[in-house]
Amino acid sequence: MARAREETRPVRTLFWVAAIVFVVLSLRLWYLQVVRGPHFQELAVSNRLRQLPIPAPRGEILDRHGRPLATIRSSFTASVLPGRFDPTDQDLLQRFGELIHMTPEEILEALRTADGYAYEPIRIKRDLTRAEVISLEEHRDELPGVLVEQEPARTYPKPEGALASHVLGYLGPVTPEQLRQDPTYRPTDLVGQTGLEATYEAFLRGRPGRQALEVNALGRPVQVLGRELPIPGHNLVLTLDARLQAAVEQALHAQVAERAASSRYPDAGGGAAIVMDPRTGEILAMVSEPGFDPERMSGRSRAEYYAALAQDRRLPLLNRVTQATYQPGSAFKPITALAILRSGAATPRTPFYADGYARTGGLVKTDWWVPLGIPSPGTISLTEAITQSINDYFWELGAQAGIEAIAREARAFGFGRSTGIQLHPGDRPGLVPDPAWKAQRFADRPPGDRRWFESETMDVAIGQGFLTVTPLQMAQAFAALANRGAYYRPQLVREIRAPGGEVVQTIEPELAGRVEAPRAWWEAIIDGMEGVVRGPRGTARNAFAGFPREYRVAGKTGSVEVPGKEVHGWFAGFAPADRPEVVVVVFIEHGGGGGSTAAPVARAIFEAYFALQEGRRALP
Amino acid sequence: MLERRYLKYADWPLVVVALLLSGVGLAVVYSATHNLPGASSPYEYVIRQAVWLGVGLAAMVLATLWDYRVIVAWAPYLLGFSLLLLVAVLVAGPVISGARRWLVIGPVNFQPSELAKVTTVVALAWLLGRRDDWDTFLAIGVALGLAALPTVLVLLEPDLGTSLTFVAIAFVMLYGAGASAWRLGLLAGLGLLALVAAVVVSRLGWVEILKDYQIERLVVFLNPAAAKYGAGWNVIQSMIAIGSGEFFGKGYLAGTQTQLAFLPARHTDFVFSVIGEEGGFLGASLVLFLYFLLLWRLLVIAEQAKDREGRLLALGVFGLVFFHTVVNIGMAVGLLPVTGLPLPFISTGGTNLITMFAGLGLALNVSLRRKKLLFDE
Structure with a gap:
């Protein structure tokens, strides 16, 4: 029994420990609620406590060598606090509007965009000038509920003049839909709406901080009660090379502008170019012409600028590299060639006599060189057919191989499906047609319209007809040719880095597909493509005249017939032919044939690429 | 037979106080969540909490069905099982807000660290019951070593607040065992x-x-909560909420801090601030008093226990409830750092509610069987 009593002693001690602790807690409550109660009551109920967000600096976007393509600068924004700003006070609206150069109606309109959000300051005008900031501060006491926020704003330094507008995308005000989905946004926030700004929004945006301020009766901060610092967004390191990007933008823009200025090409004005490393799928440059200035898309005159872009018939907001589909024209012939070889319709050495005409079902197709008065190339093989872009060859043997074989080959090269590039709003799949597709597509038409005709196979064989592709898919397919089979998912981002510099994600090359074929087939086709550039009858020989031979460019031109308008021009190629390290695709809308319009731009791009490579190699 | 014993010897004050606290909890949770954005209905959280309360009561009854000495004899298996679950969490648990704390089993999210709290109490009762003298550094080290197993596993999740719970329980029980x-x-x-x-x-x-x-x-x-809301911010808001309640409080559903969403985590970590704001000093000290009554009953059960295991079990449960209550309220009133421990019986969260009631069940078990002769059938 004595033992038991001994053991119950700790129990009693614990009782007193608990009692003391609870007395301490009660005293603390007494202190907070009774002694300091009125003070806290005032903080809670009166206007003395303000909770203000501290915007987070958006992450930077850097090129592969660390040159900033998008970064941040400091800016001032005029905002109002809902509940403290009286929008029915006409005097106040008038005074406020005069200071920031807005009409009372415009201020009310800006307030309406944030209807229903009662606790976050609403931005009325961004990018205040210094004079506006000073006059707002001077008149602060006459402007209850108005505050000037200092916040980091997006800026695009345009290294070497590179805009990369469609790659970077632009920021726009958060939409009501986005606000509903993610309540951590504040109304009037700017968020990525397209491009990488949109794709990597979650990484780039960071997390806003907050501060609790005690303010006096005039609304001036008396003391900071608590502050949570914002966390900056993550930085993106791209695969782009800013210097190459600038050179490509310049070359493409110059050519497109020249064509557009000519009365011969009334519909010219658009184009696309892409430079890719076939060994990894890394995109070194991506340009859609015309571009836009992303900075103006989020600046103070955004609405006017956006309206002007939206009305431009050249569609500057469209990313032609991923979002536009075109027929590939003759640039598709290397893929048809592989289908022909695989079907057994010909071997690389099978001779073919090109008379310039193909007949099918009472229809006669005439090759492009016949009306130009160019003599028949005579008996040719696959390699020459590619070099001279002989339609006759691909019509006849493509028809023998059949549409199924060509469609299968095209799909093996990645056509007909999106490449999976991580770039908002994603890329379009294009179309690889076949009889099943046609039957379904025209199911509501008479049977005659649903049937697949051999002439349609012939169209597809030379990259026309129902076949459509994006410039990005062309780059991917030519990467497969360059690699003799393998191709990688096109990628724009190499690394995602935390604000401190730590790499949080590395995007590794991802094998997207592999086309299997014997070595001899690849070489026959690629020999033909080298001939395009330097052979005496090559379709791009003029554009590449005098180009150093040791770089061994292999390519293919294409000219796409557009009813009633000038043709589109393509050039797709890679170099060096034996050990390819770069793929270049150039596309120009309604600006003439590929050899004369796209190939010169491609040459300029290859020159810029190798000059940069050599420059880099020369560095210690 | 069983029913009569329950009616006669169960510690009814303990049960009544726990139910009162749970009732306060439902009311406060409604106040804190009825206008929470994203909820499907104003009652979503309350209904869920009420369901968990039912499960908790069932767990309490379940914990009284076997003689506690039998349960203590199972201690190695119970502890082993919950340690296994803690390892599973580290391996297979989804990362939520930077930590792995949950196991997702079908529709149920389950926090194994909560189960480990109860099994650690049982395991320590088992270990400390095996010898008389615990007043040497070596013996204390052995007992702390046992408590270190769940502590370290939970620390790895990471969840500092919860891991300290095991240490606190071990200290209380060691003291009860004579250290x-x-x-x-x-x-x-x-x-x-x-x-x-x-x-x-x-x-x-x-x-x-x-x-x-x-x-x-x-x-x-x-401080896991800091990542979500900002370290200084939530404590300031909590203190303003409590302080501005003054003596009589602002009235139910009338707390400006609570209803206008200034108060972060107001149905979980900072639920006591809602009580302080809407109930004032009166309401908050009443709740404090209820907790004190509960803890007092647990100590009474410990004192009247017929053997060492029983006393240690009750003391372990006392330590569990005491630590949670004091750390949570201390955080809300700005005396202790933010650790994210829930307020027993009041904070939302099913696993914790079940844990607390299971703990009370163990204590009831001890009180039901405190008379040696009468209860051995």
């Missing part, structure tokens, strides 16, 4: 010193040494 206050105090002091040193070093690093992301990790580790 002297000075020995335990010395060890606790050393441990505290180590913790303070870690914090001081990190504060120094705050200014110069560490990079942004390292600081963030550190803050998340020491």
Whole structure:
């Protein structure tokens, strides 16, 4: 029994420990609620406590060598606090509007965009000038509920003049839909709406901080009660090379502008170019012409600028590299060639006599060189057919191989499906047609319209007809040719880095597909493509005249017939032919044939690429 | 037979106080959540909490069905099982807000660290019941070593607040088993010193040494709530909420801090601030008093227990409830750092509610069987 009593002693001690602790807690409550109660009551109920967000600096976007393509600068924004700003006070609206150069109606309109959000300051005008900031501060006491926020704003330094507008995308005000989905946004926030700004929004945006301020009766901060610092967004390191990007933008823009200025090409004005490393799928440059200035898309005159872009018939907001589909024209012939070889319709050495005409079902197709008065190339093989872009060859043997074989080959090269590039709003799949597709597509038409005709196979064989592709898919397919089979998912981002510099994600090359074929087939086709550039009858020989031979460019031109308008021009190629390290695709809308319009731009791009490579190699 | 014994010997004050606290909890949870954005209905959280309360009561009854000595004899298996689950969490648990704390089993999210709280109480009762003299550093070290198993596993999740619970329970039970206050105090002091040193070093690093992301990790580790809302912010808002309640409170559903969403985590970590704001000093001290009654009943059960295991079990449950209550309220009133421990019986969260009621069940078990002769059938 004595033992038991001994053991119950700790129990009693614990009782007193608990009692003391609870007395301490009660005293603390007494202190907070009774002694300091009125003070806290005032903080809670009166206007003395303000909770203000501290915007987070958006992450930077850097090129592969660390040159900033998008970064941040400091800016001032005029905002109002809902509940403290009286929008029915006409005097106040008038005074406020005069200071920031807005009409009372415009201020009310800006307030309406944030209807229903009662606790976050609403931005009325961004990018205040210094004079506006000073006059707002001077008149602060006459402007209850108005505050000037200092916040980091997006800026695009345009290294070497590179805009990369469609790659970077632009920021726009958060939409009501986005606000509903993610309540951590504040109304009037700017968020990525397209491009990488949109794709990597979650990484780039960071997390806003907050501060609790005690303010006096005039609304001036008396003391900071608590502050949570914002966390900056993550930085993106791209695969782009800013210097190459600038050179490509310049070359493409110059050519497109020249064509557009000519009365011969009334519909010219658009184009696309892409430079890719076939060994990894890394995109070194991506340009859609015309571009836009992303900075103006989020600046103070955004609405006017956006309206002007939206009305431009050249569609500057469209990313032609991923979002536009075109027929590939003759640039598709290397893929048809592989289908022909695989079907057994010909071997690389099978001779073919090109008379310039193909007949099918009472229809006669005439090759492009016949009306130009160019003599028949005579008996040719696959390699020459590619070099001279002989339609006759691909019509006849493509028809023998059949549409199924060509469609299968095209799909093996990645056509007909999106490449999976991580770039908002994603890329379009294009179309690889076949009889099943046609039957379904025209199911509501008479049977005659649903049937697949051999002439349609012939169209597809030379990259026309129902076949459509994006410039990005062309780059991917030519990467497969360059690699003799393998191709990688096109990628724009190499690394995602935390604000401190730590790499949080590395995007590794991802094998997207592999086309299997014997070595001899690849070489026959690629020999033909080298001939395009330097052979005496090559379709791009003029554009590449005098180009150093040791770089061994292999390519293919294409000219796409557009009813009633000038043709589109393509050039797709890679170099060096034996050990390819770069793929270049150039596309120009309604600006003439590929050899004369796209190939010169491609040459300029290859020159810029190798000059940069050599420059880099020369560095210690 | 069984029913009569329950009616006659169950510690009814304990049950009544726990139910009162749970009732307060439902009312406060409604106030804190009825206008929470994203909820499907104003009652979503209350209904869920009520369902968990039902499950908790069932768990309490279940914990009285077997003689506690039988349950204590199962201790190694119970502890082993919950340690296994803790390992499973580290391996297979989804990362939520930077930590792995949950196991997702079908529709149910389950926090194994909660189960481990109860099984650790049982395991310590088992270990401490196996010998008489625990007043040597070696013996204390052995018992702390057992408590260290769940502590370390939970620390790895990471969840500092919960991991400290095991240490606190071990100290209370060791003291109950006869370890002297000075020995335990010395060890606790050393441990505290180590913790303070870690914090001081990190504060120094705050200014110069560490990079942004390292600081963030550190803050998340020491203080998970900080990652969500900001360290200073929520405590300030909590103190304003409580203080502005003044003596009589602002009235039910009328707290401006609570209803206007100034108060973060108002149905979980900072639920006591809602009580302080809407119930004032009167309401808050009444709730404090209820907790004190509950703890007092647990100590009475410990005192009347017929054997060592029984006493230690009741003391373990006392330690569990005491630590949670004091750490949570201390955080809400700005006396203790933010650790994210829930307020027993009131904070939302099913696993914790079940844990607390299961703990009460163990204590009831001890009180039901306190008369030796009468209850051995």
